[in-house]
Amino acid sequence: MTGTVPPLATPAARYRMMRLIREFDTLALEWERSGTIPGGVHPCIGQEAVAVGTCAALRPNDRITSTHRGHGHVLAKGADPARLLAELAGRATGLNRGRGGSMHAADLSLGILGANGMVGAGAAIAAGAAWAARRRGQDTVVISFFGDGALNQGVLLESLNLAALHRAPVVFVCENNGYATTLAAAEGIAGSATGRAAAFGIPAVTVDGMDVDAVRTAVAEAVARARAGAGPGFVECLTYRFEGHHTMERRLRLCYRTSEEVDSWRARDPLDRARPGPEEADSIDVEVAGILRRAADWALEQERPDPATAGAYTYAGGPAPRPGVPA
Amino acid sequence: MTWLSYTKALNRALADAMTEDDSVCVLGEDVRAGMAGPTLGLHRRFGGERVLDMPLSEQAFTSFAIGAALSGMRPVVEFQIPSLLFLVFEQIVNQAHKFRLMTGGQASIPVTFLVPGSGSRTGWAGQHSDHPYSLFAHAGVKTAVPATPTDAYGLLRSAIAEDDPVVLFAPAGAMAARDDVVGTPPPVPLGSGRIHRTGTDVTVVAVGHLVAHALSVADELDGELSAEVLDPRTVHPVDWELLRASLRRTGRLVVYDDANRACGFAAEVLAAAGEEAVLLAPPRRVTRPDGAVLPFAPELDAALQPQPGQLRDALRAVMR
Numbered sequence: 001m002t003g004t005v006p007p008l009a010t011p012a013a014r015y016r017m018m019r020l021i022r023e024f025d026t027l028a029l030e031w032e033r034s035g036t037i038p039g040g041v042h043p044c045i046g047q048e049a050v051a052v053g054t055c056a057a058l059r060p061n062d063r064i065t066s067t068h069r070g071h072g073h074v075l076a077k078g079a080d081p082a083r084l085l086a087e088l089a090g091r092a093t094g095l096n097r098g099r100g101g102s103m104h105a106a107d108l109s110l111g112i113l114g115a116n117g118m119v120g121a122g123a124a125i126a127a128g129a130a131w132a133a134r135r136r137g138q139d140t141v142v143i144s145f146f147g148d149g150a151l152n153q154g155v156l157l158e159s160l161n162l163a164a165l166h167r168a169p170v171v172f173v174c175e176n177n178g179y180a181t182t183l184a185a186a187e188g189i190a191g192s193a194t195g196r197a198a199a200f201g202i203p204a205v206t207v208d209g210m211d212v213d214a215v216r217t218a219v220a221e222a223v224a225r226a227r228a229g230a231g232p233g234f235v236e237c238l239t240y241r242f243e244g245h246h247t248m249e250r251r252l253r254l255c256y257r258t259s260e261e262v263d264s265w266r267a268r269d270p271l272d273r274a275r276p277g278p279e280e281a282d283s284i285d286v287e288v289a290g291i292l293r294r295a296a297d298w299a300l301e302q303e304r305p306d307p308a309t310a311g312a313y314t315y316a317g318g319p320a321p322r323p324g325v326p327a
Numbered sequence: 328m329t330w331l332s333y334t335k336a337l338n339r340a341l342a343d344a345m346t347e348d349d350s351v352c353v354l355g356e357d358v359r360a361g362m363a364g365p366t367l368g369l370h371r372r373f374g375g376e377r378v379l380d381m382p383l384s385e386q387a388f389t390s391f392a393i394g395a396a397l398s399g400m401r402p403v404v405e406f407q408i409p410s411l412l413f414l415v416f417e418q419i420v421n422q423a424h425k426f427r428l429m430t431g432g433q434a435s436i437p438v439t440f441l442v443p444g445s446g447s448r449t450g451w452a453g454q455h456s457d458h459p460y461s462l463f464a465h466a467g468v469k470t471a472v473p474a475t476p477t478d479a480y481g482l483l484r485s486a487i488a489e490d491d492p493v494v495l496f497a498p499a500g501a502m503a504a505r506d507d508v509v510g511t512p513p514p515v516p517l518g519s520g521r522i523h524r525t526g527t528d529v530t531v532v533a534v535g536h537l538v539a540h541a542l543s544v545a546d547e548l549d550g551e552l553s554a555e556v557l558d559p560r561t562v563h564p565v566d567w568e569l570l571r572a573s574l575r576r577t578g579r580l581v582v583y584d585d586a587n588r589a590c591g592f593a594a595e596v597l598a599a600a601g602e603e604a605v606l607l608a609p610p611r612r613v614t615r616p617d618g619a620v621l622p623f624a625p626e627l628d629a630a631l632q633p634q635p636g637q638l639r640d641a642l643r644a645v646m647r
């Protein structure tokens with residue numbers, strides 16, 4: 001249906017995608033409040049430039065692993081917003097047939113190897129996927145997205161080592177939004193993000209993650225190097241999430257950042273910076289609103305999965321899982 | 328006819344799978360030198376692109392294999408000691424096993440996790456003596472525990488060919504075993520058990536190296552009672568049909584399982600039998616104790632492992 005996502009080659013296209021991600025997550029917040037989305041979501045509002053800048057540096061065959069805060073990555077890599085919304089609403093025709101929800105959104109046909117609910121877990125998967133693709137003669141690169149909190153996961157550091165040793169064509173994109181849930185990065189990270197990559201001999205840069213072009217340029221450089229066989233790269237994007245860590249946060253009324261801090265980052269909204277001339281921007285905004293409205297209508301019409309199929313897809317060729325009660 | 332050792336069987340299975348299918352690769356610690364046995368000589372034959380020595384980064388290389396599977400490979404990951412499985416439970420269970428369902432069936436993860444020398448290797452103490460196959464069965468990961476070299480070959484071949492993740496435990500206690508074989512043993516389908524010895528009074532379900540013990544005990548008690556020895560070969564999936572049929576013949580059950588008692592594989596077999604079969608006597612299980620941690624001194628280590636004498640007692644008890 002609405003799924004034809006324009007490529008991200010032009011400034012207008014990048015703005016359009018950032019606007020789509022912004023409106024998508026705004027709608028997801030509404031749907032969470034109204035109960036349409038079970039569980040909850042981790043909105044990426046404020047971080048759109050990282051997702052879009054990174055994916056704008058990729059070819060269609062390149063792949064990504066994503067995080068618990070993955071809507072932006074998944075959309076920027078080309079996922080159909082309607083099917084992603086259907087997934088969030090737990091529908092049978094959702095991206096993952098209603099089996100994954102927000103934290104596991106995947107579309108393998110588009111190179112989206114999955115959002116991941118375990119912090120840092122995607123890095124090693126990305127490294128292995130990149131290594132194996134290269135071994136099989138493919139000219140592709142894999143992006144591993146992760147947050148600043150993930151920098152403290154041992155498996156992520158192990159992955160930097162493996163990727164460097166095997167010159168895997170993987171680019172590690174750290175979305176440093178300043179917080180791991182409520183813990184400030186300064187209180188959780190000794191040394192620096194780039195210092196960690198440098199320790200493994202991986203070229204690392206820090207860029208303004210509110211600037212889609214800065215992100216795109218840095219990632220494109222790392223991707224080109226990786227594609228040419230020079231091994232992994234690391235890009236730290238300084239960004240911010242305007243909303244809470246998770247939708248639960250509103251109800252909990254957690255207090256770990258000042259309104260001044262939030263406001264100062266909101267004043268640097270990446271969409272404002274990427275916005276083309278007012279006329280063009282307005283027409284894009286209208287277009288995106290239309291895309292999203294149609295996507296939402298479509299998603300809400302979708303059937304819910306049949307409970308009798310709850311165990312489906314557990315195994316490739318069987319066995320069917322034994323039921324929890326005697327048949 | 329030639330003698331095939333258990334370790335050689337694993338080694339041949341890997342070599343044959345790698346010869347037949349270019350996407351099969353092996354990775355783990357010291358696999359180039361073949362330190363654990365199963366990978367011996369593979370590096371010389373297949374090269375460093377297919378036999379990868381990994382640094383001591385179990386969590387990363389486990390998921391690295393998952394990623395490689397997403398790029399069309401069929402990796403076999405070798406772990407040096409069974410306790411490493413606790414370290415990579417996240418990767419095997421939370422990532423590999425769950426991937427297919429969570430993505431709505433978009434991709435499978437055909438990775439084999441090979442654990443040579445699982446269970447007690449006398450004198451290796453608390454952190455090297457676990458036999459955690461029940462944990463994987465509980466989580467729903469396909470789990471094989473071959474008892475003989477022939478089955479080790481056949482199950483490893485099937486595990487590698489399987490489109491789902493499979494953990495294969497090669498018990499330390501079985502690795503000295505040798506089989507008479509003619510030619511290449513056939514693949515053993517996961518979920519197919521094997522009756523090693525037929526009997527009419529009681530079914531002994533024995534796992535891994537305990538199959539050999541169970542056979543000796545059954546022989547020893549022959550005349551006093553007739554024991555059927557059933558090796559499930561895979562603890563997930565389980566060949567329930569074979570067990571049901573056996574219990575229809577014998578009506579009595581003893582499970583002999585080198586795993587901890589509570590929530591262990593033996594508990595599952597007893598429960599399933601209780602639900603589905605009519606038994607002539609309450610079933611018994613012979614296992615490690617609840618929460619067992621194997622102590623260092625050999626007599627203490629042995630004291631916590633299920634023993635043939637305990638099996639003998641259990642068999643006599645169900646016959647009373």
Ligand SMILES: Cc1ncc(C[n+]2csc(CCOP(=O)(O)OP(=O)(O)O)c2C)c(N)n1
Pocket residue numbers: 067068069117118119120146147148149150151175177179180181245
């Ligand atoms: C391994 C692991 N530990 C803890 C959690 C719970 N958790 C989910 S998100 C999160 C914070 C992650 O922070 P960061 O990596 O900075 O990403 P961000 O949320 O800022 O996008 C935590 C602690 C988890 N999902 N996985």
